[in-house]
Amino acid sequence: MSEDGTLDTASLARIFLTRVIEPGDEVAGRWLRDHGPEELARRLREGGRRLPGVTDKRWAGLLARAARAEPERDWAAARDAGMRFVCPGTTDWPAQLDDLGDARPVGLWVRGRPSLRMWALKSVALVGARACTEYGAHIAATLAADLAERGWVIVSGGAYGVDGAAHRGALGAGGATVAVLACGVDRPYPRGHTRLIGRIAEQGLVVGELPPGEHPTPSRFIVRNRVIAALTRGTVVVEAAHRSGSLVTARAAGRLGRFVMGVPGPVSSGLSAGVHELLRGEAVLVTDAADVVELVGDMGELAPDRRGPVLPRDLLEPAARRILAALPARGTAPAAEIARGAQTTQDDAVGRLYELRSLGFVERHGDGWKLTRQAVTAGRQDHLPC
Structure with a gap:
C-alpha cells in the first residue's frame, strides 16, 4: 500500500500471496526475498517451472490456490469490514517483525x-x-x-x-x-x-x-x-x-x-x-x-526492593540487638550473664540494658533483667527465639 492509502501493485501482489501461502512458510519466504512480491505472484499465477524447495505435489497445491485467489475481491471485503493491509517497509510496519527472517509475515491485516x-x-x-x-x-x-x-x-x-x-x-x-x-x-x-x-x-x-x-x-x-x-x-x-x-x-x-x-x-x-x-x-x-x-522497560525502571515490614528491633544498633538477643525468653537474668551471652563486658551490657529499658524493650527486677511484652511480641514477628 502506498503512503497515501491507495493500493499499489506490490501491495496487491502481497494480498494475493496471503491467500496462496500459509503463514510462516520459510520456503515461500525465501522465494519472496529472492524474487519480490510481484514476480512471485506472477509465477504462481502462470504456473510453469516449479520453484526450488517444494515437491511437485506441493507446487500443484500452491498453483491451485493461486488460480482461485482474487486479491481485488479480498481488498474490497477488507475495506468494507474496516480493515487495512500493512506491508513490510511501510510507515506502519513494525520493524521488529523483520527479526523473523524468511518466516516474516507477507503482510498484516489490521482492524x-x-x-x-x-x-x-x-x-x-x-x-x-x-x-x-x-x-x-x-x-x-x-x-x-x-x-x-x-x-x-x-x-x-x-x-x-x-x-x-x-x-x-x-x-x-x-x-x-x-x-x-x-x-x-x-x-x-x-x-x-x-x-x-x-x-x-x-x-x-x-x-x-x-x-x-x-x-x-x-x-x-x-x-x-x-x-x-x-x-x-x-x-x-x-x-x-x-x-x-x-x-x-x-x-x-x-x-x-x-x-x-x-x-x-x-x-x-x-x-x-x-x-x-x-x-x-x-x-x-x-x-x-x-x-x-x-x-x-528503559534503564533505571527498577522494581522496588522486596522486604517484610520494618520492626522496632530493626531500628536498634547491632550491639543493642545482641544484648536483646541474649536475654532469656522467660524470667530474668543478671547483667553478668547477659554480657557473657552477648560477648561483651558487663559495664557495656548494663549501659545497653538501660538504653533498651528507655525504649520499652526490657525492664529491671532487682538484680535481674527481663524482656517486656513488647519485646517478646516483636521477637515472634521477627522469627527470633524469644
Whole structure:
C-alpha cells in the first residue's frame, strides 16, 4: 500500500500471496526475498517451472490456490469490514517483525485506528492456558491492567482463559491491547469472544496474517504465536501445562532475543507445570507489573526492593540487638550473664540494658533483667527465639 492509502501493485501482489501461502512458510519466504512480491505472484499465477524447495505435489497445491485467489475481491471485503493491509517497509510496519527472517509475515491485516508500529514499540505479550484457573485469570487481568496503566500495550491471542483475561484487564484500565488472530480478522474466533474482539477493534487493534474469511486451524495457531513473540519486547506466561501453545510463544521469544517471563503457580497444579519448567531454564520469575517493567522497560525502571515490614528491633544498633538477643525468653537474668551471652563486658551490657529499658524493650527486677511484652511480641514477628 502506498503512503497515501491507495493500493499499489506490490501491495496487491502481497494480498494475493496471503491467500496462496500459509503463514510462516520459510520456503515461500525465501522465494519472496529472492524474487519480490510481484514476480512471485506472477509465477504462481502462470504456473510453469516449479520453484526450488517444494515437491511437485506441493507446487500443484500452491498453483491451485493461486488460480482461485482474487486479491481485488479480498481488498474490497477488507475495506468494507474496516480493515487495512500493512506491508513490510511501510510507515506502519513494525520493524521488529523483520527479526523473523524468511518466516516474516507477507503482510498484516489490521482492524483498528492506532498505529501498529508505534504501539508495538512499547508492548508486552501476556499469554497462558485457555482452561485457566481463577488464580490464572485474576493474575492475568491484574497484570495487564497494571501494565496498561504504566503505558504498556498488552498483546495476546484473543483466546479463552488467560488471553481473554489479559485483554479485558487492559481494556478495563482504559489501556491499549492488541489481539493477534489465527484467522481472518473479520471473522472473530473463538465465537464466544465476538464481543470482546469487537471491543478490542474499537479501543485497540486486531491483527492477523490471513485474508478475510479465513478460518483457524491447529497449525495456524502455532505459527501465529511467532508474531506475538516478535511483535513485543517480552512474553509473560501465566499458567501453562507442559504442552501449552503459550510455551511455543515463550520459546519463540527466547530465540528472537526477547525477554521470557513466567508467573509461578502452585507446585501441585498441572496448569503451572509448563511455566515452572520455563522458570528452571530460560524464563525469569515475575510476580507483578514492576517486575515485568524492570526487564522490558528503559534503564533505571527498577522494581522496588522486596522486604517484610520494618520492626522496632530493626531500628536498634547491632550491639543493642545482641544484648536483646541474649536475654532469656522467660524470667530474668543478671547483667553478668547477659554480657557473657552477648560477648561483651558487663559495664557495656548494663549501659545497653538501660538504653533498651528507655525504649520499652526490657525492664529491671532487682538484680535481674527481663524482656517486656513488647519485646517478646516483636521477637515472634521477627522469627527470633524469644
